[in-house]
Amino acid sequence: xxxxxxxxxxxxxxxxxxxxxxxxxxxxxxxxxxxxxxxxxxxxxxxxxxxxxxxxxxxxxxxxxxxxxxxxxxxxxxxxxxxxxxxxxxxxxxxxxxxxxxxxxxxxxxxxxxxxxxxxxxxxxxxxxxxxxxxxxxxxxxxxxxxxxxxxxxxxxxxxxxxxxxxxxxxxxxxxxxxxxxxxxxxxxxxxxxxxxxxxxxxxxxxxxxxxxxxxxxxxxxxxxxxxxxxxxxxxxxxxxxxxxxxxxxxxxxxxxxxxxxxxxxxxxxxxxxxxxxxxxxxxxxxxxxxxx
Numbered sequence: 001x002x003x004x005x006x007x008x009x010x011x012x013x014x015x016x017x018x019x020x021x022x023x024x025x026x027x028x029x030x031x032x033x034x035x036x037x038x039x040x041x042x043x044x045x046x047x048x049x050x051x052x053x054x055x056x057x058x059x060x061x062x063x064x065x066x067x068x069x070x071x072x073x074x075x076x077x078x079x080x081x082x083x084x085x086x087x088x089x090x091x092x093x094x095x096x097x098x099x100x101x102x103x104x105x106x107x108x109x110x111x112x113x114x115x116x117x118x119x120x121x122x123x124x125x126x127x128x129x130x131x132x133x134x135x136x137x138x139x140x141x142x143x144x145x146x147x148x149x150x151x152x153x154x155x156x157x158x159x160x161x162x163x164x165x166x167x168x169x170x171x172x173x174x175x176x177x178x179x180x181x182x183x184x185x186x187x188x189x190x191x192x193x194x195x196x197x198x199x200x201x202x203x204x205x206x207x208x209x210x211x212x213x214x215x216x217x218x219x220x221x222x223x224x225x226x227x228x229x230x231x232x233x234x235x236x237x238x239x240x241x242x243x244x245x246x247x248x249x250x251x252x253x254x255x256x257x258x259x260x261x262x263x264x265x266x267x268x269x270x271x272x273x274x275x276x277x278x279x280x281x282x283x284x285x286x287x288x289x290x291x292x293x
Contacts (some may be wrong), residue, residue, distance in 0.1 A: 074255050077264035083137045086275070092143020110148035117141035119257040121273065130265035138269075142276055151239045153283055157290040164283040171237060171278055175244045186249040194242040201239055225288050233285040240278035247271050 096113075100106040120138040124131055150161040178184050204222070211217035219225070222232050247270045254263050 022164055071261050073259040073261050073263045073267075075255060076249075076266045078259055079250050079254075081264045081268035082271050085135060085272045087140035088136050089143040089146065089272060089276070092140045093147035093150060094143075096144040096147025100148055100151070102152050102155050107152070108147050110145045113141045113144035113148075117145060121269075124269060130262045130269070135265055135269045135272075139272060142272075143218070146276065150282075150283065153287055157287045158193045158287045160290060162285060163286045164279055167282040167286065168275060168279045171241055171282070172244060173273065175241045176248065177250050179245050184245055186245050193247065194239075194246075198239050198242065201235065223284075228283060233281050233288065236281040237278055237285070238280060240274055243270075243274040243277065247274055 096106075096110075100109060117138050120141065123140065124134040127134070150164075153160045153164075179186075184190075196199050208217060208221045208223060212221050212223075220229065221227055247267070250270065251267045252266065253259075
């Protein structure tokens with residue numbers, strides 16, 4: 001079973017869906033390391049075989065042709081789908097900001113949009129294949145939610161959304177740099193430890209929310225606007241950076257092992273979930289450090 005970030009799991013890193021680098025050690029005489037259980041590897045039962053005409057080329061003395069790449073995911077596919085998904089989020093946010101003035105009604109609409117986005121994200125997470133309609137629908141409703149809360153934050157802390165966008169871009173760029181430099185190796189152990197921390201964080205935040213709702217914890221509890229809230233926010237952003245490394249690994253492995261082109265939608269979906277997570281936490285962090293100004 002798999003689900004999508006940032007709740008409990010990440011597609012491609014579950015025990016029963018082995019991307020390269022996340023499989024158990026190969027048995028003696030078994031597939032090579034990094035291919036065992038990998039649905040995209042050329043060995044170990046890859047359902048996407050190489051060019052069927054290559055053998056004929058050898059038979060007739062012609063030089064073998066390169067493996068067929070039609071229908072395989074490329075970086076261009078990932079960039080295009082990510083641009084479409086994030087663009088939908090941005091359009092939804094801009095329209096919500098422009099058309100929904102700050103009020104209790106707009107706040108209720110934001111909560112409703114967030115719930116719809118959550119349901120759509122969960123449905124997509126448990127589907128076996130990517131659904132562009134579900135992913136873009138999620139992005140649209142998530143955009144409405146982000147637009148309303150961004151306007152609310154901006155009305156009290158002027159410029160907070162812009163600073164949060166810059167912060168999100170900085171975290172994403174720094175994480176990509178560290179990942180490409182090889183300072184972080186996304187291994188099975190790394191993924192297990194990170195997911196354990198992430199799950200524990202989500203559970204603690206859920207309990208904290210219940211305590212706040214029932215009046216047990218005051219001023220937001222762990223999510224207060226003070227120093228404790230800032231520490232929790234920084235931890236949440238670090239968890240978001242962890243999810244980014246899983247996203248980068250998923251994209252890298254999908255391209256390397258010939259994932260179907262449709263997988264680009266799932267890569268875009270995962271990136272969008274992660275970037276939304278980081279942006280919301282960054283928005284809170286900016287507000288905390290801005291004080292009551």
